[in-house]
Amino acid sequence: xxxxxxxxxxxKTNRAGLRLSMVPYSLWILxxxxxxxxLIVYYSFFDLSGNFTFDNYKNFFTxxxxxxxxxxxWYAFLITFFSLLISYPTAYFLTKLKHxxxxxxxxxxxxxINLLLKTYAFIGLMGLYGPVNALxxxxxxxxxxxxxxxxxxxxxxxxxxxxFMILPIFNAxxxxxxxxxxxxxxxxxxxxxxxxxxxxxxxxxxxxxxxQVVFIPALSLFMITRLIAGNKVITLGTAIEQQFLVTQNWxxxxxxxxxxxxFMVVILLxxxxxxxxxxxxxxxx
Amino acid sequence: xxxxxxxxxxxxTAVFLVLYAPIFYLIFYSxxxxxxxxxxxxxxxxxxxxxxxxxxxxxxxxxxxVVALLSALISTAIGVMGAxxxxxxxxxxxxxxxxxxxxxxxxxxxxxxxxxxxxLFTLVGIKLGFASVLLSHIAFSIPxxxxxxxxxxxxxxxxxxxxxxxLGATRKEIMSRxxxxxxxPGIFAGFFLALTYSLDDFAVTxxxxxxxxSTLSVEIYSMARTGVTLTINALSGLIFVxxxxxxxxxxxxxxxxxxxxxxxxx
Numbered sequence: 120x121x122x123x124x125x126x127x128x129x130x131k132t133n134r135a136g137l138r139l140s141m142v143p144y145s146l147w148i149l150x151x152x153x154x155x156x157x158l159i160v161y162y163s164f165f166d167l168s169g170n171f172t173f174d175n176y177k178n179f180f181t182x183x184x185x186x187x188x189x190x191x192x193w194y195a196f197l198i199t200f201f202s203l204l205i206s207y208p209t210a211y212f213l214t215k216l217k218h219x220x221x222x223x224x225x226x227x228x229x230x231x232i233n234l235l236l237k238t239y240a241f242i243g244l245m246g247l248y249g250p251v252n253a254l255x256x257x258x259x260x261x262x263x264x265x266x267x268x269x270x271x272x273x274x275x276x277x278x279x280x281x282x283f284m285i286l287p288i289f290n291a292x293x294x295x296x297x298x299x300x301x302x303x304x305x306x307x308x309x310x311x312x313x314x315x316x317x318x319x320x321x322x323x324x325x326x327x328x329x330x331q332v333v334f335i336p337a338l339s340l341f342m343i344t345r346l347i348a349g350n351k352v353i354t355l356g357t358a359i360e361q362q363f364l365v366t367q368n369w370x371x372x373x374x375x376x377x378x379x380x381x382f383m384v385v386i387l388l389x390x391x392x393x394x395x396x397x398x399x400x401x402x403x404x
Numbered sequence: 405x406x407x408x409x410x411x412x413x414x415x416x417t418a419v420f421l422v423l424y425a426p427i428f429y430l431i432f433y434s435x436x437x438x439x440x441x442x443x444x445x446x447x448x449x450x451x452x453x454x455x456x457x458x459x460x461x462x463x464x465x466x467x468x469x470v471v472a473l474l475s476a477l478i479s480t481a482i483g484v485m486g487a488x489x490x491x492x493x494x495x496x497x498x499x500x501x502x503x504x505x506x507x508x509x510x511x512x513x514x515x516x517x518x519x520x521x522x523x524l525f526t527l528v529g530i531k532l533g534f535a536s537v538l539l540s541h542i543a544f545s546i547p548x549x550x551x552x553x554x555x556x557x558x559x560x561x562x563x564x565x566x567x568x569x570x571l572g573a574t575r576k577e578i579m580s581r582x583x584x585x586x587x588x589p590g591i592f593a594g595f596f597l598a599l600t601y602s603l604d605d606f607a608v609t610x611x612x613x614x615x616x617x618s619t620l621s622v623e624i625y626s627m628a629r630t631g632v633t634l635t636i637n638a639l640s641g642l643i644f645v646x647x648x649x650x651x652x653x654x655x656x657x658x659x660x661x662x663x664x665x666x667x668x669x670x
Contacts, residue, residue, distance in 0.1 A: 144486035155520030240426030339513030
């Protein structure tokens, strides 16, 4: 009897709780996820003068835009890769510190300084008369053109994304039960095996959310391409911005956006499928 | 780990050095009387005085902060509700659909968010300015909050709620005394990330802002073409000191009060 009461009560609780909290969130999904995507798709079928057309799609399959797509992905990959390479050990070492939450805060603080300010600082730092070149000269390498190269573009982008990569990895590592590592060491695994077989799989979800938070924004870095790469690197983001705000060709801009969304959906499907599989096997065990 | 005790320290020092180098570089030259960022002439406070005389700049800074705080607060509220909705959803297909919707906006590049919101606001007739910028910031922050809160909900054992129900807790009490305290770290992480995203955002704001309204990023971007004055350096120095002070102050305050609070809760 009591169980039954409890069950009824719990069902009521859940339903009432759901109804209340569902409204704003569902509204948000409708207005800011579904509607905008629908509009983008809709606009991609119109040319500059507002006539229905498929020309935008034909245009996209010319070599110009395909090349753009490939190079966009390549740069985003490089940026994500180096962010991860630097962030994982940083997050790992941070969890070993005494006041780890404080140190984590200190990692996040720079990301509170405006992105444009930091970019501007890099223009000065990497400039021909900046401190980096002064250092290179005293070492004996001599002045180098650092700004407006692929290196500067990737470096500054990685710099900007590092805190966003560190945070989820740090959280995943922090949750990790240290007894598991002790157990692995007791069972004779060396440091590398412990990392590969215990630490890495258990923090993979953190890494994945880190990659998601870095990879996709990296495709749309149109401001840094302008200021740091000197328009040498053109990403899909730059192209969309140009179509929307410079040429005012919303149709073509939307078409590029449609393809970008398609790429996103594919990536998303791939990563979530993996995650679900992992969670399932974890539970079964 | 004990064997290579030095390596982590060296590595972390290097990371922190690089992270803070641009900021300290900006601040260093904010004291330069020379007027450029290449030759340090002599020490001066004049650029800091200039910040407080520049009314337009102060308004822009206030705009940025107000948009960030409001959007972070509202998106945290909606995001927490969203996470709870998703977590307790019985219908699996619906649940996965909602999760994917959530992820779509989170992984959408800024440019797409900006462009599609621009179309949306133009069609609906929302004037480009404060309202459109705030709405967009709320919109793109919500999925981040959901992502930060959901793992905490999954971590929570359902027996906690059963126990609360058995002990006679009402729906409200379960929410405020069991669920919310448990997922608090996730909520805070979500709030701070939302704040960070808003303060950092340039691309979306750039698309949906009108002529009359500007945030710091957009303003600096337009300045970068004509040349940035050292007033901006001074401003970034001030922002840095204030935010670092606030964050560290908050950290130490909460840390000090943590121990007695924990004792009481038990």
